[in-house]
Each structure stands twice: as structure tokens, then as C-alpha cells.
Amino acid sequence: MGALHGTGEALLPGALRGTGVTIREAGPDDAVAGVPPRWVALPENTGEVATLMRVSAEHDLAVTPVGGGTRLHWGPPPERCDLLIDTCCLNQVLEHAAGDLVVRVQAGLTMDSLAETLAAEGQELSLDVPLDGATVGGVLATAIAGPRRFRHGTARDLLIGVTVVLADGTTAKSGGKVVKNVAGYDLGKLFTGSYGTLGVITEAAFRLHPIPDDRRWIIAELPTPGTPGAGAAQGARGDGRPDAPERPGSPPGLDVLAAELAASQAEPSAIEVDWPDARGGPVVAVLVEGRAADARARAVRDLMAGHGTARITTGPPGWWGTLPGEDVLLEVRVPPSRAGGALRAVMARGLPAHVRGSLATAALQVTLPPDVGGSAFAEFVSRVRDDLGRLGGGLTVLTAPQELVGRVDRWGPVGALPLLRRVKERFDPGRRMSPGRSVGGI
Ligand SMILES: Cc1cc2nc3c(=O)[nH]c(=O)nc-3n(C[C@H](O)[C@H](O)[C@H](O)COP(=O)(O)OP(=O)(O)OC[C@H]3O[C@@H](n4cnc5c(N)ncnc54)[C@H](O)[C@@H]3O)c2cc1C
Structure with missing residues (x-):
């Protein structure tokens, strides 16, 4: 004592x-x-x-x-x-x-x-x-x-x-x-x-x-939304239904990719997404661990190949398991099959948002620049909350300067x-x- x-x-x-x-x-x-x-x-x-x-x-x-x-x-x-x-x-x-x-x-x-x-x-x-x-x-x-x-x-x-x-x-x-x-x-x-x-x-x-005695990451860069063959990054339609191909022959949406990966016999341990800039496409990274990791990683790479350029690495991407930023940090949660819709809701708002997190469980973190401005921030939070509400989810402000957080309800409904x-x-x-x-x- x-x-x-x-x-x-x-x-x-x-x-x-x-x-x-x-x-x-x-x-x-x-x-x-x-x-x-x-x-x-x-x-x-x-x-x-x-x-x-x-x-x-x-x-x-x-x-x-x-x-x-x-x-x-x-x-x-x-x-x-x-x-x-x-x-x-x-x-x-x-x-x-x-x-x-x-x-x-x-x-x-x-x-x-x-x-x-x-x-x-x-x-x-x-x-x-x-x-x-x-x-x-x-x-x-x-x-x-x-x-x-x-x-x-x-x-x-x-x-x-x-x-x-x-x-x-x-x-x-x-x-x-x-x-x-x-x-x-x-x-x-x-x-x-x-x-x-x-x-x-x-x-x-x-x-x-x-x-686990062995680990592999499979990293795929998906196309920028709006470019030919970019169905994977288009995200959900915001109507609460999972993504679907935008048109015949286009790659399936992010939710379909996540569902395929989650159900895959390669049994991934993690399915993560990092989308730093709406002018580019998202990056999806998958972790497989343990026995026959190499063969399972190749199976995941083949599955992802239809969505973007996929490669296998023995180490994680630099952003793996880290927060996208800490000046203004929001947490977005929707039911697991609706991560694509949540990503779309955040990235389509015209603010320089950066999203990162679990594509598989749809727990995502969003950062905005601290100089985003009080009204732009309040409008962003309100509109994204409306979209997420339709998907059955919500948004929490984890941290932000007082002049921003003071404008919104930190927790939402x-x-x-x-x-x-x-x-x-x-x-x-x-x-x-x-x-x-x-x-x-x-
Ligand atoms: C409100 C809040 C939300 C957060 N959400 C996230 C998030 O979603 N993602 C993320 O990456 N990080 C989040 N963090 C950051 C998180 O604090 C750190 O990631 C880390 O887990 C905290 O560990 P720590 O030991 O430093 O806790 P501290 O920073 O010391 O405390 C963090 C919180 O936990 C409470 N706490 C600490 N120890 C105990 C205890 N023994 N018994 C009861 N309560 C205790 C404190 O009162 C405080 O509310 C959040 C922090 C806070 C305060």
C-alpha cells in the first residue's frame, strides 16, 4: 500500500x-x-x-x-x-x-x-x-x-x-x-x-x-467512382439496399465485394478500407492469417481481381489499424452489409473527407480538415446522419475543436x-x- x-x-x-x-x-x-x-x-x-x-x-x-x-x-x-x-x-x-x-x-x-x-x-x-x-x-x-x-x-x-x-x-x-x-x-x-x-x-x-505463424495482406486499389468500370467504388444508392452492379458487366459494388470476401473460404481475419480522397478510388486491404496463408491469399487476390489491381504483401499497408486523423474525427456505424452506402454518404458531400475502417463490420472513422468551417461541418454532420439513418446507422463526433463540435449534437439520435x-x-x-x-x- x-x-x-x-x-x-x-x-x-x-x-x-x-x-x-x-x-x-x-x-x-x-x-x-x-x-x-x-x-x-x-x-x-x-x-x-x-x-x-x-x-x-x-x-x-x-x-x-x-x-x-x-x-x-x-x-x-x-x-x-x-x-x-x-x-x-x-x-x-x-x-x-x-x-x-x-x-x-x-x-x-x-x-x-x-x-x-x-x-x-x-x-x-x-x-x-x-x-x-x-x-x-x-x-x-x-x-x-x-x-x-x-x-x-x-x-x-x-x-x-x-x-x-x-x-x-x-x-x-x-x-x-x-x-x-x-x-x-x-x-x-x-x-x-x-x-x-x-x-x-x-x-x-x-x-x-x-x-498466427504466417500473415498475408491482399491490397486492391479500386477505380475512382465515375470512371469506366468503377462500379465497385460507386457505393450504395443510399436507399438502404445493398450495392448492385451499376450496369451489366460493371464490377459489383463495395458491399458485394465485402460480402464475397466475408463468405470466402479463405477466411480473412480483417477486411479494411481506406479512402483518402473522393477524387481517387478506395483501397481495400484484406488480412489472412495462419495455416496455408499464401494459398488463401492467392484465392483472395483472384476474388478481388475483378474489382481492381490486387497484390499480395507480407506486411500491412502503412495505414492499417491507424486512425485517419485526429483533429476532427467522426465515427460512422451502419449494419455490416451497408458499408458501401455509408462510404458513399460521406464521400459524396463535397468536403475533403478521409474515411478508414472496417468494410466487413461497417465501423468506419472519418476525418475532416480542422479549418472546414462551422456551418459546413454542421451541414455535413446533419446530411450524413440523414443518409446513415436511412441505412439503419448513425454518426458520432469522437473529437473536434469546440467551435465545430459546439454546432452539433455530438452523439446524434x-x-x-x-x-x-x-x-x-x-x-x-x-x-x-x-x-x-x-x-x-x-
Ligand atoms: C469518449 C471517448 C471515445 C473514444 N472513442 C474511440 C474510438 O472510437 N476509437 C479509438 O480509436 N479511440 C477512441 N478513443 C480513444 C481511446 O481513449 C484510446 O484509444 C485508448 O483506448 C484509451 O486508453 P487509455 O488507457 O489511454 O484511456 P484514457 O484515455 O485514460 O481514458 C479513456 C476513457 O476511458 C475511461 N477509463 C479509463 N480507464 C478506465 C477504467 N479502469 N475504468 C473505467 N473507465 C476507464 C476514462 O474515464 C475515459 O473516459 C476514445 C476516447 C474517449 C474519451
Whole structure:
């Protein structure tokens, strides 16, 4: 257990001091999306987090959990923030049952450190994380997933157990002790994507996979829409139906290509798209891993050959698994068979948009230049949302300068909002956990 230290010791309320957890006064660098906390606590285990949360409940302190702090400034600012619970000292691998392909870790462990530990046994957690320094807790709380979500699912699918500390200091485990006030809830599913608004994730257990011994990428450059034979890049018609050939003999649309790849016996692990400029065509890259990767890659190349020039490489394209930009970043989601329509909705708006993401699962990220202008941005968001709504999807603003994000509803319509509000009320009735940081001001 850490000792109390810090220049602000005399200012600490006695109760916080009495926890015995390492606590320091907050500085300007600790601000959460511009809101400065008063103190930062550095607990080393679930018990210490529970003690901190009990004291916070008694003294009505608002709490925000922090992992690597890589993108803490994204998302709306909290309504208030007294105590930052920094999980940097919750960084242990608690158990690696290599024979069972299972690992249990503390939530502040970085994904890089976890990968290093698992690689020593030839295993991996099959999640691709775009940012160095991200922690297990941060990845779960923001529900991010990379290219291989197509084959292995997202963090939610790979998570087999989670330990959380709730706003009142109660420790709850999925699959373990049943806690009365959370009985009946699937904690893993609830806390994945909770943005720190329901409680602190302190431990997580994941299903693992052996590291594949071979990998191939098949990369196809598709023609520019509007050029002869460019049906593949034309995208959907925006009417909610999947793409179809524009005319007899033209190549099938992106949705058809994605469906063919997804159903292919080559069993790709990821099907990604990068479309940097509407004046050119999209690039589609497919990953195959494991046994007979070379032969399977050739089968994918043959399948893609009708859509554009396809080549096989032993390394990923430079953009693989990275964000297209970070000044203005939006997330677009539609049902998996409608990615082509979503791409078209974004690229046909006449703004210099750049789209990247999973063609197979239709989770795409869009970046715009920061000097796009407030009204152009607001119109873009509104029109793209209309088109995506017709496709059964939506758009979220992940990050943008205040002069842009202030012009729009960051989250857009969310059907499950009443349910999410009830969950928040049940888990955090005092609104002390990162209040206002999630959808609908939750
Ligand atoms: C609102 C928001 C949305 C994001 N969406 C995306 C996205 O769609 N794609 C993408 O690539 N990146 C996204 N990010 C960036 C994401 O933060 C990083 O990619 C990385 O996963 C975060 O890891 P971290 O450890 O640095 O977390 P931090 O940056 O420290 O925290 C990120 C969020 O997770 C919460 N959090 C952290 N640890 C815990 C914990 N132990 N228990 C409970 N809550 C915790 C924080 O309160 C904060 O809301 C998003 C970030 C935010 C804040």
C-alpha cells in the first residue's frame, strides 16, 4: 500500500488521507477535457479503489477513472471532477493460464505490456489498438476495436470476466459473487463503452489466441467512382439496399465485394478500407492469417481481381489499424452489409473527407480538415446522419475543436437512451462517476 505524499497534503480532507492510498494534488496536466480535478489517487489493487470510492461517496466527490490518459481530452467534459483515479499502479498480470488460453490482468496494464507477456508464450489478445500507451481499462471503457474485429470480435466478445468498483464502493464481479444492486446485469457488456460513467474497471479476464505463424495482406486499389468500370467504388444508392452492379458487366459494388470476401473460404481475419480522397478510388486491404496463408491469399487476390489491381504483401499497408486523423474525427456505424452506402454518404458531400475502417463490420472513422468551417461541418454532420439513418446507422463526433463540435449534437439520435439512463440511475444515482461524459449527458 502506498504512502500519502504531495505538496497539497494539508489540503486533503482527513477521510481521503485516511485511506492510506497514494494521493497527490492535481496539476494542470491532470485536467479531463479541460476540467481540472482536485486530487489524483494511485491505487494498487481493487481493495484500494473500493476504499477510495467509499470515501468519495461519503464526501460527495465526483470521480473520473483514467488509464494511459492517451485521449482523455476526447468526448465531452465532465460536469465536475474532484478525484482522478489513476490506474497506472494497477498494472499486474494476475494470472496467465497459457494452457487454457486465458489471462487475468489489472485494468491499468498497458496493452503493449500485456502483448509482450503473452508473446513469450506464443499467444495474443486479438484486439488491435490504434494508440500506444492505452490500458486494458481504457480500451474496455471506450470499446475500441481494430481490423481483426471481423474475425475475433471486439473487446466485449473477448472479455470473459470483469471486476468493477461501483460508485458506492461496492466491488462487483461478473461470473463471481452476485451483488444485490447489480444482480441480473451483464457487467462486462455494460462497462465496455461506459466511458468511466458507471464505475471503475479494476480487473479483466480475456480469451486468448495463439499468435498466427504466417500473415498475408491482399491490397486492391479500386477505380475512382465515375470512371469506366468503377462500379465497385460507386457505393450504395443510399436507399438502404445493398450495392448492385451499376450496369451489366460493371464490377459489383463495395458491399458485394465485402460480402464475397466475408463468405470466402479463405477466411480473412480483417477486411479494411481506406479512402483518402473522393477524387481517387478506395483501397481495400484484406488480412489472412495462419495455416496455408499464401494459398488463401492467392484465392483472395483472384476474388478481388475483378474489382481492381490486387497484390499480395507480407506486411500491412502503412495505414492499417491507424486512425485517419485526429483533429476532427467522426465515427460512422451502419449494419455490416451497408458499408458501401455509408462510404458513399460521406464521400459524396463535397468536403475533403478521409474515411478508414472496417468494410466487413461497417465501423468506419472519418476525418475532416480542422479549418472546414462551422456551418459546413454542421451541414455535413446533419446530411450524413440523414443518409446513415436511412441505412439503419448513425454518426458520432469522437473529437473536434469546440467551435465545430459546439454546432452539433455530438452523439446524434440514440434509441437506447432511456435504458442507458435507467442503468446510470441504478449504478450511479448521485451522478458522481464522470457525469456528462457519455451519450445523452449520462
Ligand atoms: C469518449 C471517448 C471515445 C473514444 N472513442 C474511440 C474510438 O472510437 N476509437 C479509438 O480509436 N479511440 C477512441 N478513443 C480513444 C481511446 O481513449 C484510446 O484509444 C485508448 O483506448 C484509451 O486508453 P487509455 O488507457 O489511454 O484511456 P484514457 O484515455 O485514460 O481514458 C479513456 C476513457 O476511458 C475511461 N477509463 C479509463 N480507464 C478506465 C477504467 N479502469 N475504468 C473505467 N473507465 C476507464 C476514462 O474515464 C475515459 O473516459 C476514445 C476516447 C474517449 C474519451
